[in-house]
Amino acid sequence: MNVQVAVNGYGTIGKRVADAVTLQPDMELVGVAKTRPNHEAELAESKGYPLYAAIEDRIDLFEEAGIELAGTVDELVAAADVVVDACPSGIGAENKSLYEDHDTPALYQGGEDADLVDTSFNARGNFADAVGADHVRVVSCNTTGLSRLLAPLEAEYGVEKARVTLIRRGGDPAQSGRGPINDILPNPVHLPSHHGPDVNTIFPDLDIDTLGLKVPATLMHTHSVNVTLESTPDADAVAELLEGESRIFLIPEGSDIDGAGALKEFAMDRGRPRGDIWENCIWRESVSMEGSDLYLFQAIHQESDVVPENVDAIRAVTGAADAEESIARTNETVGVGF
Ligand SMILES: NC(=O)C1=CN([C@@H]2O[C@H](COP(=O)(O)OP(=O)(O)OC[C@H]3O[C@@H](n4cnc5c(N)ncnc54)[C@H](O)[C@@H]3O)[C@@H](O)[C@H]2O)C=CC1
Numbered sequence: 001m002n003v004q005v006a007v008n009g010y011g012t013i014g015k016r017v018a019d020a021v022t023l024q025p026d027m028e029l030v031g032v033a034k035t036r037p038n039h040e041a042e043l044a045e046s047k048g049y050p051l052y053a054a055i056e057d058r059i060d061l062f063e064e065a066g067i068e069l070a071g072t073v074d075e076l077v078a079a080a081d082v083v084v085d086a087c088p089s090g091i092g093a094e095n096k097s098l099y100e101d102h103d104t105p106a107l108y109q110g111g112e113d114a115d116l117v118d119t120s121f122n123a124r125g126n127f128a129d130a131v132g133a134d135h136v137r138v139v140s141c142n143t144t145g146l147s148r149l150l151a152p153l154e155a156e157y158g159v160e161k162a163r164v165t166l167i168r169r170g171g172d173p174a175q176s177g178r179g180p181i182n183d184i185l186p187n188p189v190h191l192p193s194h195h196g197p198d199v200n201t202i203f204p205d206l207d208i209d210t211l212g213l214k215v216p217a218t219l220m221h222t223h224s225v226n227v228t229l230e231s232t233p234d235a236d237a238v239a240e241l242l243e244g245e246s247r248i249f250l251i252p253e254g255s256d257i258d259g260a261g262a263l264k265e266f267a268m269d270r271g272r273p274r275g276d277i278w279e280n281c282i283w284r285e286s287v288s289m290e291g292s293d294l295y296l297f298q299a300i301h302q303e304s305d306v307v308p309e310n311v312d313a314i315r316a317v318t319g320a321a322d323a324e325e326s327i328a329r330t331n332e333t334v335g336v337g338f
């Protein structure tokens with residue numbers, strides 16, 4: 001029988017993961033849980049996703065809005081083999097006991113603390129660590145992007161030290177209340193930002209320092225990367241290695257893609273749902289070697305790069321496939337790769 005998947009928290013990440021689950025030949029979406037009957041609840045209903053009330057006291061609100069409910073989140077979890085918790089940061093931790101009560105394995109997102117779970121997860125980095133685990137955290141968009149990049153570099157050349165400055169979007173496009181709106185904020189102002197330690201939840205021995213900023217942009221994050229390698233390949237060899245990674249897109253020279261705006265346009269022109277870009281986007285022209293130092297710029301679509309990772313994490317916890325099989329199946333069904 002196909003794996004029965006529930007999604008608790010149907011927002012930016014949850015709605016994308018739900019759609020990706022419906023594309024999997026070995027999974028079924030049991031339903032999604034929402035706290036209130038907003039436009040996203042209507043979307044779930046129009047897609048035919050059974051909708052469950054995340055908060056029992058609010059059932060009446062759905063009835064008043066004319067949105068039919070299939071039950072409560074408790075019933076949703078009871079019917080699922082795996083829950084993907086895509087609630088706002090911190091709520092996943094509050095939900096943990098619900099999943100434990102039902103003995104249902106759960107995936108959490110990057111906003112939760114690493115110590116909430118048995119293991120953090122990145123498909124390219126440490127798929128095997130999550131096999132059979134009960135509580136797994138799919139690392140944040142930024143850490144996902146860094147892990148995908150560092151995994152092949154470490155395997156092929158060895159990483160002596162990575163130094164990354166993360167220029168982070170202030171909020172997602174629909175988050176009108178976030179900022180900054182006219183500033184460039186060191187955020188966090190202290191070193192390291194949480195991203196380096198987060199990468200170490202995937203690669204415990206990797207030496208990495210990270211600095212973060214927030215800027216008035218909503219489309220994507222941008223990473224300025226310097227990795228001191230343990231060998232001295234030339235830039236073409238590194239580019240070729242990265243080109244061979246299924247979740248890395250090397251932006252070709254001469255494509256006129258100069259930033260996140262053009263990348264989003266590119267994705268929309270190619271019919272990507274919601275203009276999503278599941279891949280790390282690395283400017284080929286930026287891939288440079290100075291001795292053993294690699295430099296490059298990559299852009300990360302925060303709303304979507306973790307989506308294929310969640311699908312793979314479902315297969316890891318259920319033992320349904322190994323990393324290679326799962327990544328290939330997810331890529332093919334979702335459409336990863338330009
Ligand atoms: N948006 C992003 O760029 C990324 C977010 N993440 C992480 O994913 C998680 C979710 O973030 P987003 O999808 O952006 O948040 P979001 O706010 O867009 O969506 C969260 C959804 O959960 C719902 N919700 C709130 N309380 C709930 C409850 N008790 N039960 C069920 N649903 C509840 C909200 O109404 C909303 O629909 C966070 O941990 C975040 O750090 C990870 C990567 C990127």
Ligand SMILES: O=C(OP(=O)(O)O)[C@H](O)COP(=O)(O)O
Nearest residue numbers: 110111140141142143168195302
């Ligand atoms: O986890 C993210 O970024 P982060 O890795 O910089 O914390 C996502 O972009 C969500 O960030 P947010 O918690 O600032 O919305």
